[in-house]
Amino acid sequence: MLTRSALLYLARQEKLKDFAARFAVFKKITARFIAGETIDEAVAAIQELNKRGCSASFDHLNESVSSIAETEAEVREYLDVLAQIDDSGINSNVSIKLTQFGLEIDPELTYGNARKVVEDAARRKNFVRIDMEGSNVTQITIDIFKRLRSEFGLNDVGIVLQSYLYRTEADARDLLKIPARIRLCKGAYDEPPEVAYADKKDVDANYVRVMKLLLASGVYHGIATHDPKMIDATIDFAAQQGIAKEAFEFQMLFGIRRDLQEQLAREGYNMRVYVPYGKHWYPYFMRRLAERPANVWFVLKNLWK
Numbered sequence: 051m052l053t054r055s056a057l058l059y060l061a062r063q064e065k066l067k068d069f070a071a072r073f074a075v076f077k078k079i080t081a082r083f084i085a086g087e088t089i090d091e092a093v094a095a096i097q098e099l100n101k102r103g104c105s106a107s108f109d110h111l112n113e114s115v116s117s118i119a120e121t122e123a124e125v126r127e128y129l130d131v132l133a134q135i136d137d138s139g140i141n142s143n144v145s146i147k148l149t150q151f152g153l154e155i156d157p158e159l160t161y162g163n164a165r166k167v168v169e170d171a172a173r174r175k176n177f178v179r180i181d182m183e184g185s186n187v188t189q190i191t192i193d194i195f196k197r198l199r200s201e202f203g204l205n206d207v208g209i210v211l212q213s214y215l216y217r218t219e220a221d222a223r224d225l226l227k228i229p230a231r232i233r234l235c236k237g238a239y240d241e242p243p244e245v246a247y248a249d250k251k252d253v254d255a256n257y258v259r260v261m262k263l264l265l266a267s268g269v270y271h272g273i274a275t276h277d278p279k280m281i282d283a284t285i286d287f288a289a290q291q292g293i294a295k296e297a298f299e300f301q302m303l304f305g306i307r308r309d310l311q312e313q314l315a316r317e318g319y320n321m322r323v324y325v326p327y328g329k330h331w332y333p334y335f336m337r338r339l340a341e342r343p344a345n346v347w348f349v350l351k352n353l354w355k
């Protein structure tokens with residue numbers, strides 16, 4: 051059986067991305083996790099989510115972009131997305147990755163690109179979430195976020211922290227002083243034991259610890275997980291502390307635990323679904339496979355058919 055590390059290794063292989071994209075069958079398989087290739091398809095998916103009581107966050111799939119022209123195309127794509135959110139009236143914000151805006155080329159270029167999107171979002175009273183990527187870019191991602199946050203408001207731009215990293219509790223305490231809106235997730239990359247907890251129990255314990263810090267801060271944060279244990283811990287802590295349901299939101303990924311998404315929305319919790327779309331689906335898709343061995347069987351079964 052392919053291990054999590056092996057799948058995450060495959061996720062980083064650019065050549066396989068082109069190979070997989072050639073097979074039409076992958077389009078059908080990826081539809082479970084990816085809303086389509088175009089903004090229109092993502093808008094349609096978000097309209098459905100909104101009808102089910104969930105808000106959304108657009109994610110234009112692309113990462114580790116290596117040409118300046120491509121980073122500029124990513125900025126244009128996001129400006130288009132923000133315009134379409136307003137035009138269609140859907141309830142959605144946007145999520146960006148800094149390697150999509152040039153982090154592997156030049157941090158200053160990245161900052162300038164991200165700034166254009168945050169500025170437009172702020173003007174439209176929308177919100178930009180900066181996703182967190184591998185630990186090699188954690189610090190620079192936080193640095194660029196802080197720079198943007200010093201220029202824009204709490205409700206214009208936010209960041210993500212990953213509970214598998216040892217540093218995360220300290221980062222959360224530091225960012226809360228600004229303050230900042232944080233999405234807490236477990237973390238999706240292959241990290242060495244020097245920087246990240248290897249044992250799931252420790253990742254989960256850190257998740258609960260940081261979740262409590264976030265909720266107690268009084269700032270509106272995103273609790274991003276499909277894990278019922280993390281969700282129950284959040285609901286219990288909020289109830290004990292008298293924290294209102296409207297004071298935070300749960301977040302899940304498109305196509306994962308739709309039942310739980312709808313249940314939480316029905317129970318009156320704010321529920322946001324992260325909606326990836328675009329042609330560069332390969333690394334995102336592989337990370338979803340790595341999270342759950344059953345997904346690999348789902349792919350193999352469909353390839354066989």
Ligand SMILES: Cc1cc2nc3c(=O)[nH]c(=O)nc-3n(C[C@H](O)[C@H](O)[C@H](O)COP(=O)(O)OP(=O)(O)OC[C@H]3O[C@@H](n4cnc5c(N)ncnc54)[C@H](O)[C@@H]3O)c2cc1C
Binds near residue numbers: 275
């Ligand atoms: C809204 C959102 C945004 C995210 N943003 C980032 C980010 O910026 N950076 C980052 O590193 N990671 C991000 N992630 C991914 C995250 O770090 C985890 O890898 C992912 O959410 C799985 O962790 P979990 O909390 O669901 O718990 P797990 O313990 O992994 O899973 C709990 C249960 O959820 C279900 N489940 C989880 N994953 C899958 C899957 N792929 N397919 C089917 N069922 C599944 C299963 O039932 C599983 O038993 C994000 C996740 C969400 C929900």
